[in-house]
Amino acid sequence: MAFKNDGGFINNLGKIYGIYTAGFLAVVALVGLLEFLGVPNIVLGYIFIAFTVAVYAFIGIVARTGQVSEYYVAGRKVPAVYNGMATGADWMSAASFVGMAGTLYALGYDGLAFILGWTGGFVLMAVLLAPYLRKFGAYTVPDFLAARYGGTLARLFGVVVLMSCSFTYLVAQVYGTGLIASRFLGIPFDIAVYAALAGILVCSMLGGMRAVTWTQVAQYIVLVVAYLVPVVILSTQKYGVPLPQLMYGQALSDITAREQEMLQQGLATATDLRPYLTPFLSYDRANFFALILCLMVGTASLPHILMRYFTTPSVRDARKSVAWSLLFIFALYVTAPSYAAFAKLEVYNNVIGQSLDHLPQWVITYSNLDLVKIHGVSLHQLAGAVAAAGQALVTGAVDWTGVAQALQAKGLTEALAAWEALSDPLRQFVFDSVAHNPAITAPDLFRDAIKVAATAAGDASGVITNRSLTLDPDAIVLATPEIAGLPYVIAGLVAAGGLAAALSTADGLLLAIANALSHDIYYKMVDPQAPTARRLIVSRAFLVVVAILAAFVASTHPGDILAMVSWAFSLAAAGLFPALVMGVWWKRANKWGAVSGMAAGLLVTLYYLFGTRYYAVGFYELWSGLSGASADDIQKYQSLKAAFEGAAPELRAAAWTALDAHAQTIANWFGIKNISSAIFGLPLGFLTLVVVSLATRRPSPAMADFIDDVRRPRGKELMEGGRLLRDLR
Amino acid sequence: MSDEQGRAHWAATRKLMGVMLALWALVSFFIHLPVASLNQVVLLGFPLGYWLAAQGSLIIFVALLFWFARRQDAIDRAHGFAEDE
Numbered sequence: 067m068a069f070k071n072d073g074g075f076i077n078n079l080g081k082i083y084g085i086y087t088a089g090f091l092a093v094v095a096l097v098g099l100l101e102f103l104g105v106p107n108i109v110l111g112y113i114f115i116a117f118t119v120a121v122y123a124f125i126g127i128v129a130r131t132g133q134v135s136e137y138y139v140a141g142r143k144v145p146a147v148y149n150g151m152a153t154g155a156d157w158m159s160a161a162s163f164v165g166m167a168g169t170l171y172a173l174g175y176d177g178l179a180f181i182l183g184w185t186g187g188f189v190l191m192a193v194l195l196a197p198y199l200r201k202f203g204a205y206t207v208p209d210f211l212a213a214r215y216g217g218t219l220a221r222l223f224g225v226v227v228l229m230s231c232s233f234t235y236l237v238a239q240v241y242g243t244g245l246i247a248s249r250f251l252g253i254p255f256d257i258a259v260y261a262a263l264a265g266i267l268v269c270s271m272l273g274g275m276r277a278v279t280w281t282q283v284a285q286y287i288v289l290v291v292a293y294l295v296p297v298v299i300l301s302t303q304k305y306g307v308p309l310p311q312l313m314y315g316q317a318l319s320d321i322t323a324r325e326q327e328m329l330q331q332g333l334a335t336a337t338d339l340r341p342y343l344t345p346f347l348s349y350d351r352a353n354f355f356a357l358i359l360c361l362m363v364g365t366a367s368l369p370h371i372l373m374r375y376f377t378t379p380s381v382r383d384a385r386k387s388v389a390w391s392l393l394f395i396f397a398l399y400v401t402a403p404s405y406a407a408f409a410k411l412e413v414y415n416n417v418i419g420q421s422l423d424h425l426p427q428w429v430i431t432y433s434n435l436d437l438v439k440i441h442g443v444s445l446h447q448l449a450g451a452v453a454a455a456g457q458a459l460v461t462g463a464v465d466w467t468g469v470a471q472a473l474q475a476k477g478l479t480e481a482l483a484a485w486e487a488l489s490d491p492l493r494q495f496v497f498d499s500v501a502h503n504p505a506i507t508a509p510d511l512f513r514d515a516i517k518v519a520a521t522a523a524g525d526a527s528g529v530i531t532n533r534s535l536t537l538d539p540d541a542i543v544l545a546t547p548e549i550a551g552l553p554y555v556i557a558g559l560v561a562a563g564g565l566a567a568a569l570s571t572a573d574g575l576l577l578a579i580a581n582a583l584s585h586d587i588y589y590k591m592v593d594p595q596a597p598t599a600r601r602l603i604v605s606r607a608f609l610v611v612v613a614i615l616a617a618f619v620a621s622t623h624p625g626d627i628l629a630m631v632s633w634a635f636s637l638a639a640a641g642l643f644p645a646l647v648m649g650v651w652w653k654r655a656n657k658w659g660a661v662s663g664m665a666a667g668l669l670v671t672l673y674y675l676f677g678t679r680y681y682a683v684g685f686y687e688l689w690s691g692l693s694g695a696s697a698d699d700i701q702k703y704q705s706l707k708a709a710f711e712g713a714a715p716e717l718r719a720a721a722w723t724a725l726d727a728h729a730q731t732i733a734n735w736f737g738i739k740n741i742s743s744a745i746f747g748l749p750l751g752f753l754t755l756v757v758v759s760l761a762t763r764r765p766s767p768a769m770a771d772f773i774d775d776v777r778r779p780r781g782k783e784l785m786e787g788g789r790l791l792r793d794l795r
Numbered sequence: 796m797s798d799e800q801g802r803a804h805w806a807a808t809r810k811l812m813g814v815m816l817a818l819w820a821l822v823s824f825f826i827h828l829p830v831a832s833l834n835q836v837v838l839l840g841f842p843l844g845y846w847l848a849a850q851g852s853l854i855i856f857v858a859l860l861f862w863f864a865r866r867q868d869a870i871d872r873a874h875g876f877a878e879d880e
Contacts, residue, residue, distance in 0.1 A: 175830070178848040182823060185853050189819045192860050193812055197867075311850070315840030343845055345830045355824055362823065380878045382868055389860035396857050403849045651812075777805055778876040 079148055086121070087287050093117050094291075098555040107554045111250040114558040115565060118288055122281045122569065123268045129280050130272030134598050134787055137274030137605065138205040138581060140377040144279055149383075150390025152282035153374045155570035157184075157395055158289060159235070160242025161631065163567035166399070168539020170406035174340060176348040177406070181399050183361025183635075185392060190366035192388035196375040198650040198776050200384035203783025204376060206578075207369040207642070208586045213772075213790050214649040215660040216765075218591060223664045225582045227641035228369045230668075231634040232575050233616070238631045239572035240266070240613075240620040243565060249435070250561040256621045263617040266572045271606050278573045279377060285566035286394060292563020293398050293543075297405050300550040310404035317407040318343060324414045333419050334532035342410060349739070356742040363748060364635025367642040370571075370578035381779035409542045412549050413535070420530050422516050428548040430512065437541035441519035441534045443492060448515050449508035450484025451493065455500040457481050466497035491522040576616070580608040585788060632741050633675050640667035640747025644755050652759075653773050659759025667744075667751025674735070674743040682729035694737020703728055768794045804874035811866055815859065822855045 075082075097110050131137050144152070162184070170177040204210045208224030243262035248255040269281045301310035304317075321342050328334040340347050346354060365371070374391075375384045416426055422440075432438045436446035455469060458481075463472040473482040485493065495518045499506055520526070525534060543564075547556040584605035589596055596604070644663050648655040677685040686693060686703070695703070706728055710721040738745055772794050775784060784791055826847055833844035841849075871877035 175845055175848070178845070182827075182848055182852055185856050186819060186823045189815065189856055189859060189863075192863060193815045193819075312839065315838070315846075317840070318842070318845065319837070319840040343834065343842055345834075345844065355827075358823060382864070382871075382878060385864040385867060386861075389857065389864050392860055393857050396853050400850055400853055774801060777808070778801070779871050779878050780876045 076143060076145065079145065083148075083283060083287065086284060087291075090118075090121075090288060090291070094555065094559055097558060098553065101553055101555050107558075108252055110554060110558050111252075111561065114562045115247065115251060118562045118566065119265050119569075121284060122265070125281045125284060126269040126271075126273055126277045129277035131274065131276050132599070132602065134601060136276045137602055138376075138585065138788065139373075140274075140276040140279045142377055143379055144377040146378060146383040146387040147390050148283050149279070149374060149378050149387040150392075150394050151286040152279045152570075153371060153387070153391035154394035154398075155282040155286035155289060155566065156374055156574035157371060157391070157571070158286075158398060158567045159571040160239055160246070160564060160568035162398070163289060163293065163564050164242070164540050164543050166402045167405035167409070168542040170403050171409055171537070171542050172539050173348045174342040175345040176354060178403070179349060179354050179357045180361065181402065183358045184365055185395060185399055186358070187362035187365025188388055188392040188395070190362060191372070191375075192385055194647050195366060195372065195650065196388050197381045197384045197779070199372060199646075200375050200378060201381045201779060201783065202776050203785040205785075205788045206581050206585050207372055207646070208582060209785065209788070210649065211645060211660070212586075212590065213785070213794065214769075215645070215655075215657040216769075216794065217657070219661050220645070220657060220664075221586055221590060223661055223668075224642070224645075225586050227637060227664065227668055228582050229579060230672075231368065231637040231641070232370060232579050233612075234630045235634045236572060236575040236579065236612075236616045237619045237624065239568045239575065240616045241624075242568040243572065244620060246561055246564045246568065250558065255623075259617050259621045262569075262572075263613050265569055266576060267610065267613050269569065270573045270577055271609050274602075274605070275373075275377060275577060278577055279374075281573065282570045285570040288566040289563040289570075290394070290397055292559045292566070294401060295559060296547045296550065296552060296556050297401060297408065299552060299556070300408055300546060301404070303550055304408070310408070311400050314404035314407040317404075317411045321407065321411050321414060324411070328414065328418060328532060331419065332527075332531075333529070338533040342407075350737065352737065353739050353742060356738055356745040360639055360742045360744040360748075361635050363639035363643050363744065364637075367638040367646060368634070369582075369638070369642070370574040373578060373581075374574070405542055405546060409546065409549065413537065417535060418530055418532055422513055422520070422528060422530065425513070425530075428545050430509070431548060432538075432541045432545050433512070434509075435541075437538040437544075439536040440516050440530060441523050441525070442536070443488065443515060443519050445508055445512050447484065447487050448492075448496070448512060450481070451488050451496045452500060452506070452508045452511065454478070454481035454485040455497045456504060458485075458497075459501060459504065463497075466494045469493065469497060489519065489522060491518055572616075576609060576613055579612050580605055583608040583612070589788065633743075636671050636675065636742065636744035636747070637668065639744035640671040640751050643748065644751040648752070648755055648759075650773070650776060652756075653770050654759055654764060655755060656759045656762055656765045658762045659755040659757075662758045663751045663753075663755030666754040667747040669747075670750050671743050671747035674746060675740060678730065678733045678740045678743075682726055682733035686729045686733040689733070689735060692735045693732050694734055695732035699728075699732050703732060766795060768792070800874050800876075804870065804876050807870045807874070808867065811863070811870060815863055818855075818859060822852045822859075826852070 097113055101110055135141055166180065169180055199210055202210050202213070207228060208221045211224040212218070212221035240259060240262055243265070244255055244259035247253065247258035247262055251258070253261070270278050297310045298308045301313045302308045305313040307313050325334070325339060325341055329336065329339065349357060375387060378384045378387050417429060420426070429438050430445060433445035436444045438444060454473060457478055458469040458472040461472045461476055463469050469485055470482060473485060488496065492515060495515060496511065499511055520534065525531065544560060547560060584601065588604050589601055641664055644667060645660040649660065706725040710718065710725045713721040735746065772784065772792070775781060827844070830844035833847065834842035836843040838846065868877060
């Protein structure tokens with residue numbers, strides 16, 4: 067097995083990946099056997115992750131290359147079906163794998179906007195873009211912009227948009243990889259992030275696109291098996307049929323029935339229960355459809371996905387390959403709602419209404435990971451506070467109010483943070499318990515701590531209610547094996563799947579960024595005479611630098627960066643889509659139109675994203691006339707503003723936080739949420755492109771011929787080895 | 796390869812694009828507008844409106860794309876612009 071892209075390898079793909087899949091299943095069975103024999107879980111976790119990463123690394127090394135075309139576009143020999151699988155892995159990020167089901171769990175019907183948006187975008191891509199970019203024969207997306215819109219400026223804009231939507235996305239993948247590695251292998255997060263970096267680099271550095279392609283195929287197989295197995299078993303357990311996609315209909319009916327019952331029994335109230343199947347509770351109609359549109363158009367313009375279709379042997383294969391990609395993505399997305407529904411039903415039936423004395427084991431396990439809170443307290447937080455109280459006692463604190471001071475005096479900042487995460491009654495309770503019995507542990511105290519928190523919250527029911535339970539969306543997929551009472555081997559399988567999802571997306575993104583820097587910036591702008599060997603060295607150097615930068619940013623736990631990932635779609639949609647689509651479909655579009663269209667779309671989107679998130683008060687003051695705020699909201703804003711202006715100096719910060727938090731909910735145009743901001747930038751980008759193009763010179767006749775050739779599958783590509791083959795001026 | 800053939804090829808391609816985008820818009824947006832009334836119909840436990848967004852639209856997207864790949868290839872062949880196999 068050579069991964070050499072030669073005839074022998076390509077013709078034997080079915081056999082090679084068949085053997086690989088069988089081998090992977092054999093390892094799963096082996097780990098199951100070892101578990102049965104009593105091997106500890108942490109060892110099983112290591113076996114799983116070591117085996118899968120070793121396979122990816124092996125492929126990455128065997129598929130190394132010294133040829134430019136192999137490095138950038140895998141020699142354009144990837145068959146449609148396999149490119150579809152690779153795209154599936156490229157597309158399914160850590161967030162899709164772990165978070166999608168959780169989003170559906172939390173948002174009910176409204177969460178389906180993500181399912182629709184992230185699938186329908188491939189229709190736009192297949193019809194409007196992918197086959198034409200394949201015919202053009204580019205190495206990168208900015209290559210096309212540069213050729214079509216005559217030169218450096220358009221290329222530079224393309225690179226800027228590409229970087230702004232890909233880098234935060236990459237950081238999130240590295241973060242996800244580190245999180246999974248640290249959770250399942252027990253190594254500290256900061257080290258896990260750099261270990262993840264090594265795993266990502268080994269797949270891409272030596273072989274570029276060729277190596278990434280063949281590892282992504284392997285990663286798709288792992289992630290689809292890992293995603294389907296737990297929920298298929300769960301469906302068989304609960305409903306006797308191994309088809310969760312069909313059987314969760316029953317769960318949906320049961321959820322609705324149970325919701326009524328919970329309301330009657332007082333376990334939930336009309337204010338804290340969002341009926342699972344009722345549409346437009348989290349997103350109103352306008353936001354729901356705006357979000358779908360932004361996600362779709364963003365999907366169609368994401369550079370790291372578009373460039374996957376540069377690797378097919380023909381234009382015909384590029385089209386087929388988009389269809390295969392969507393089919394492979396469909397396999398996971400059609401399953402995600404069943405995870406959500408089964409988990410919802412489990413929580414409604416077996417958690418809500420449970421006595422605080424009989425918490426299900428999985429609730430305790432995931433509370434220990436800080437993913438489940440009851441009355442706002444998790445076992446994880448409690449453990450931190452117990453340790454802090456212990457440290458404070460040693461240093462001589464005599465009652466609970468002295469703990470913070472004692473910790474501060476000793477410079478124990480982490481313990482102090484853990485201590486201050488709890489409310490006063492809980493601190494008092496923890497301190498008294500630890501003082502009474504220094505050997506006591508957090509799990510011993512958990513039930514009583516919850517009762518203290520319940521009393522403080524004025525809840526005397528003694529059971530878990532809908533309102534008192536907080537479940538982090540990430541817990542849904544991770545906890546399903548345990549909810550179903552499955553052995554640890556399945557949990558390990560899910561971890562390996564999540565890792566595959568994160569690694570494969572990270573590789574695609576890293577390659578997109580490094581290629582833009584090495585090909586578009588270095589080769590095209592700095593040193594057009596660079597020989598092949600130097601181009602590849604520069605590319606690899608960028609790969610390492612960008613990867614290290616991403617790992618560094620991830621290691622700082624950047625909460626905001628993780629939230630910004632959802633912005634990538636709006637940025638790609640508004641910044642790239644108009645210029646790419648019009649470049650193919652409208653001959654009259656010219657350089658100035660494209661450049662100003664990209665600038666307008668990108669700037670308006672960035673303004674809306676940053677303005678509504680970080681400068682909400684100023685944004686609202688400026689645009690209050692367009693805000694979707696209700697009369698109550700406006701009144702609340704005015705009173706918060708007055709409170710801030712009249713606040714004493716020491717209270718100003720708190721008053722400002724309250725004002726800003728409220729302003730974020732009303733700083734908008736027509737009520738559109740931040741995540742759908744391309745809904746403004748996209749039409750503006752199109753409009754600007756058209757108006758400016760019409761006001762400036764018509765493109766040359768050579769350009770018209772060039773566009774004709776891009777539109778016709780027959781004939782040679784218009785670029786070769788990263789060089790444009792004709793003069794378009 | 797005459798210009799006329801080229802124009803006819805692009806006209807047919809544009810028409811297919813229009814059909815695809817119309818179907819895309821229908822399946823992405825318009826069939827979900829009456830979700831509340833569609834949810835009154837329940838099949839195998841699935842309220843129809845929910846099912847359309849969770850599965851129905853996705854199935855149509857996939858089918859549309861395979862159909863599109865074949866249709867566009869037929870257009871390319873008919874006008875002599877298809878690649879050699």
